[in-house]
Amino acid sequence: MSFNLAVMLRESRLATPDTACLIYQGRSITYRELDDLSSRFARGLRAKGLGRDDVLAICLPNVPEFVVAYFGALKAGVTLMPLSPLLKATEIAYHLADSGARTLIAFDVFAAEALGAAAAVSGTTVYVVTLAEDGPVPQGTLAFALLLPEGPPDRAELIRGDIEPTSGDDTAVLLYTSGTTGRPKGAELTHFQLYLNCTTSGDLFDVLPGDVSLGALPLFHVYGLSSVLNVSVRYGGTVSLVLRFEAQSVLDQMVRDRVSVIVGVPTMYVALLAADRTGRDLSRLRVGSSGGASMPGEVIREFEKAFGIVILEGYGLSESASTATFNRSADDRRVLSVGKPIWGVELRVADPDDVPLPPGAEHVGEILLRGHNIITRYRNAPDATAEAFRNGWFHTGDLGYLDEDGFLFVVDRKKDLVIRGGYNVYPREVEEVLYTHPAIAEAAVVGRPDERLGEEVVAVVALRSGEAADPDEIIAFCRERMAAYKYPRVVRILDELPKGPSGKIMKKELRCV
Known part of the structure; x- marks a missing residue:
């Protein structure tokens, strides 16, 4: 055909x-x-x-x-x-x-x-x-x-x-x-995978013909290409293209172009939240979507309160043509969850032997996918293809768990897991606590080799403008709020955390800091 x-x-x-x-x-x-x-x-x-x-x-x-x-x-x-x-x-x-x-x-x-x-x-x-x-x-x-x-x-x-x-x-x-x-x-x-993925995603997101979507995500990335451009064109909408993301000028552009939909990564929402919105009419803004990385719950709550909209999280990869799971609406979502599989996509959480795990936060395993939007191969890479596609499922390399209602919670990348003294420490769990600190604007947690424990937990943070905090205070803040094996023993403060082209925090670079 x-x-x-x-x-x-x-x-x-x-x-x-x-x-x-x-x-x-x-x-x-x-x-x-x-x-x-x-x-x-x-x-x-x-x-x-x-x-x-x-x-x-x-x-x-x-x-x-x-x-x-x-x-x-x-x-x-x-x-x-x-x-x-x-x-x-x-x-x-x-x-x-x-x-x-x-x-x-x-x-x-x-x-x-x-x-x-x-x-x-x-x-x-x-x-x-x-x-x-x-x-x-x-x-x-x-x-x-x-x-x-x-x-x-x-x-x-x-x-x-x-x-x-x-x-x-x-x-x-x-x-x-x-x-x-x-x-x-x-x-x-x-052609068909990209078409069906944007059609399904746009339908879930309830995209309207008169919507103006903020085109701040890079189009060279699957998230911007499929979830912004393709969705908008498929439903006859408009994309307000952003050449370079600078929060203050982007807010001005949102007012000028009457933007109604934001699709972004967590760092974009953090920057917009910190920017001066005085005198700007953003009343046409009706909904936001976040992906690319897990969004801290504190950021979701602050942004929704400040902007008066709901942010719906989703999950996907280049290999899934962008969206694989999504929170349907304000009435059918879980904060901190990335939602349920979209139409035509199957998902399971499995142990190292690919055996499905039962629901519950205590049953963390690798996220496996299959469906209409999943690639069938990597170009010129038969070994990588065989490794990723085992037992009829695509192995994402991401860790997560399902709750009793089928909502997926992404915990971390397998490679980002920190094993401290035999205990698994999921960086996102520590990051959630760090984001509740009133002085912290951005946070990332990585592992550092340790002769005694195998790995030590290290937090790298950037502070809000005009705020002050020192490493010892931040460590004490975390120690009061989590188990002894989880809280960071080392905190490093940077002016800004390094980010990739799509706006994700680059943990690979932080391991060298």
Whole structure:
């Protein structure tokens, strides 16, 4: 059966052609305009010889050109490989070599790294998007506009569509995992998986055609691509693109663009909560969603009180096309839980032998998934594929437990578990206590090698603006609130905790602090 994910854009264009699909720095791009631009881009790719079985790499922040390239690649039957624009040349080169991509679209600010990668992988052509419209491109690169041949599609093409007869099982997007446990692996997501995941998620989230979603999550990450962009386009909404997340300016943008939906990671909510909201009309904001990492209960409670909305948590991975579980509504949720499996997804919590565990916080095990949205393989990585897909289930590497009603509680990554003197210490449990300290804005807990105990519990925190606290006081605060084997013996205070491109706190870096 032929199917292409870009049909979402075409259908929304036919339904509401003059509705804004994107808002970028105050300028609207309608569904009609985006559909036409992406069709031109598809023809541009074909003119350069790209088609089925080819991979297009894009290293772009949240700019309209990303969306044009995304839907244009889908229409041309080309697999899109989105990469963080912050990657260095050697990292980009690895992705190019592993994926087979030889066409790369980069942002002019980071063009030097793209050129370095191209030099390392022969046959690579670099196109550049400039921050200033029609600005000059660096030497050795080509302008993005060269992939947009002039001339609108004729009326027959508008009706028939510009979409190649791809199969729903064809790879639409190639997303490389973060690589925190080794070299990044390419998760192959199909047209059908991405379509069904965003359709199911949007239905659960009760997305409305008039919704304006905050596009602060990076589109090169599965959470921003699927849960923000795809969901919005699927339901005819609008995305207010954020080029760079700075809480104060984002609040201004939310007012200007009349944002009604926030989808973000916990650190974004922490930053917005700390920002000055004086005089800003945020009354159109109706709901928030959080994922990417567990959200501290104290942050949820403070944000909901301050902004007057409900935050619904979910859980997913690149390998699950974004969403795997979700809290349905304010009346059907558990604070600190990431909800129940979405339609068509099965979940179990299992012991090391893959035996299902009974409900209860005392039965923590690995989270296993299977369903329509789960990838079937990693590209060029048969051993990693075999390791992840055992006994008919995808092994996430995350630890959690189910309650009696089927709500999932994520405890931690298996690799983040701290074993102190033979006792399991789950960092998230300690972090929840740290977030209740009035002076702490951000917190992360990691393990440090210890000759006597095996590992010691270390807390790394950042303080709220204008607040003061010292390590001994924070240790005492924790000691009063948790068992002796759990509380941190070491506390380090930083100005800000390091974060990755998607806004997650980077515990890997904190282990070196």
